Amino acid sequence: MRALLGMILGAALTLGGAYLYDSTNAMRAATDGVAAERPLVNWDVVSAKWEIVTARAREEWSKLAS
Numbered sequence: 001m002r003a004l005l006g007m008i009l010g011a012a013l014t015l016g017g018a019y020l021y022d023s024t025n026a027m028r029a030a031t032d033g034v035a036a037e038r039p040l041v042n043w044d045v046v047s048a049k050w051e052i053v054t055a056r057a058r059e060e061w062s063k064l065a066s
Helices: 002-032 043-065
Strands: none
Touching: none
């Protein structure tokens, strides 16, 4: 149980750190007016993939629940 909690916490911290890094670079680029470096994570792709994963999980859950 502790290992599972550790993996979930580690993934959340990794994603949170990447989001924080990208958001601070985006704010810096907006205030400086200079083009910033590419973001660390392509959040549009992450969002699309997350939608696919959650849709599949819902589908599998409905199969198991019925």
